[in-house]
Amino acid sequence: MHFETEFDADLSRFADFDLIVAADGVNSQIRSAHEEKFAVDVQTRRNKFCWLGTTRLFDAFAFLFEKTEAGWIWAHAYRFDETHSTFIVECAPETWEGLGLDRMEQAESIAACERIFARYLDGHRLISNAAHLRGSAAWINFRRVLCERWSFDNVVLLGDAAHTAHFSIGSGTKLALEDAIKLAQVLDRPGLDDRTRLADALADYQVERQAEVLKIQNSARNSTEWFETLDRYLDFDLPQFAYSLMTRSQRVSHENLRLRDSARLEGVERWFWQGNANRDRPVQPMFTPFALRNVTFANRIVVPPMLTYSAGEDGCATDFHAVHYGSRALGGAGLVMTEMLAVSAEGRSTPACPGLYDDAHVQRWRAINEFAHRHSALPAASPMMDAALAAVPGASRNTGDV
Numbered sequence: 001m002h003f004e005t006e007f008d009a010d011l012s013r014f015a016d017f018d019l020i021v022a023a024d025g026v027n028s029q030i031r032s033a034h035e036e037k038f039a040v041d042v043q044t045r046r047n048k049f050c051w052l053g054t055t056r057l058f059d060a061f062a063f064l065f066e067k068t069e070a071g072w073i074w075a076h077a078y079r080f081d082e083t084h085s086t087f088i089v090e091c092a093p094e095t096w097e098g099l100g101l102d103r104m105e106q107a108e109s110i111a112a113c114e115r116i117f118a119r120y121l122d123g124h125r126l127i128s129n130a131a132h133l134r135g136s137a138a139w140i141n142f143r144r145v146l147c148e149r150w151s152f153d154n155v156v157l158l159g160d161a162a163h164t165a166h167f168s169i170g171s172g173t174k175l176a177l178e179d180a181i182k183l184a185q186v187l188d189r190p191g192l193d194d195r196t197r198l199a200d201a202l203a204d205y206q207v208e209r210q211a212e213v214l215k216i217q218n219s220a221r222n223s224t225e226w227f228e229t230l231d232r233y234l235d236f237d238l239p240q241f242a243y244s245l246m247t248r249s250q251r252v253s254h255e256n257l258r259l260r261d262s263a264r265l266e267g268v269e270r271w272f273w274q275g276n277a278n279r280d281r282p283v284q285p286m287f288t289p290f291a292l293r294n295v296t297f298a299n300r301i302v303v304p305p306m307l308t309y310s311a312g313e314d315g316c317a318t319d320f321h322a323v324h325y326g327s328r329a330l331g332g333a334g335l336v337m338t339e340m341l342a343v344s345a346e347g348r349s350t351p352a353c354p355g356l357y358d359d360a361h362v363q364r365w366r367a368i369n370e371f372a373h374r375h376s377a378l379p380a381a382s383p384m385m386d387a388a389l390a391a392v393p394g395a396s397r398n399t400g401d402v
């Protein structure tokens with residue numbers, strides 16, 4: 001054990017070691033020195049953030065949004081031990097510059113944040129975790145690190161050196177620890193007695209960890225982007241804003257929110273269902289009607305256009321189409337969109353694609369359409385069908401009231 005010792009990226013003095021584990025964090029020197037071998041992809045994200053702490057104890061995870069003359073600024077605050085909470089302040093770069101934070105010394109910008117968030121701090125101070133930094137250096141941009149390869153020879157990356165996940169979903173430490181556990185496991189597998197076996201073990205480590213990490217990084221990217229495009233959500237009513245915030249990473253679904261806090265979710269559903277007072281029970285938003293100009297859809301479920309390659313050589317829809325679209329309509333979707341219908345035989349992508357360039361085609365689609373409307377909740381006019389039929393001058397003469 002060597003404590004308080006800084007190493008550089010020259011690994012030659014460890015050349016005869018069995019394994020070098022580079023767990024040197026997001027700014028890993030070892031990763032940087034071997035970027036090509038690890039196939040590193042680093043993205044510097046847009047927003048500015050400053051990682052602070054406070055003795056104000058928050059009961060639960062809190063997102064604190066404040067409007068200033070230069071734009072919105074917000075804090076991610078959560079308690080991490082008996083006496084302290086993390087307090088990360090984040091804003092768009094324009095707001096950061098507008099507030100003059102780019103020109104302030106750290107102590108000044110901390111004082112500015114104390115003023116902005118005073119009503120949440122109850123008189124407690126904000127504390128720097130990097131007091132040695134001069135000027136605005138404590139304000140940084142999040143760096144998303146992704147490596148295609150996690151090892152070469154006897155060098156292996158672990159934790160933030162290999163991958164980062166935005167602090168707004170708070171999983172970085174978990175990922176780093178799980179990496180360490182997996183690395184210990186693969187190295188413990190039987191038969192590890194030479195370099196080839198080490199390479200196999202390190203390959204296993206990457207395969208078994210990478211998919212898990214990518215899942216979290218995917219959610220983290222959604223969450224990062226939510227905060228980067230906050231303007232889109234600021235005009236939402238409060239229940240919708242809170243709902244959007246809670247589901248931003250797409251890891252927490254509507255039904256998952258119900259498990260966490262069913263009363264709050266029902267409040268959101270009631271809010272969404274305004275104007276439909278005859279329903280005694282709130283329903284999921286996707287099952288509420290949706291009005292688009294003069295058409296009202298029974299719900300917000302749409303069966304998208306899918307190529308089925310099931311038409312006859314003559315371009316005519318077959319029984320397959322009747323059953324396929326008919327059953328989707330009976331399934332209760334608010335809108336069923338057909339696959340594209342070609343306007344000429346030559347216009348088909350394949351000979352198995354349906355067309356709408358012959359009276360026989362029109363009759364067939366009319367029958368499918370009428371069946372769908374007679375036996376389902378599809379609105380009286382199906383825009384997709386109408387659009388397709390109206391686009392064919394010859395056909396429109398024959399469409400009647402479809």
Ligand SMILES: Cc1cc2nc3c(=O)[nH]c(=O)nc-3n(C[C@H](O)[C@H](O)[C@H](O)COP(=O)(O)OP(=O)(O)OC[C@H]3O[C@@H](n4cnc5c(N)ncnc54)[C@H](O)[C@@H]3O)c2cc1C
Nearest residue numbers: 005006007023024025051159160167170171172173174176
């Ligand atoms: C603002 C913010 C908030 C976060 N909040 C959370 C959270 O709530 N929950 C969570 O799970 N994760 C959170 N994370 C992520 C978490 O901090 C990291 O994912 C985690 O610390 C990664 O662990 P690590 O061991 O890989 O790297 P690090 O914790 O960065 O450790 C790397 C170590 O290597 C040392 N080192 C680097 N270079 C050298 C050198 N040349 N010589 C000697 N030593 C060196 C460093 O000093 C450091 O101690 C947050 C991240 C940020 C930026």
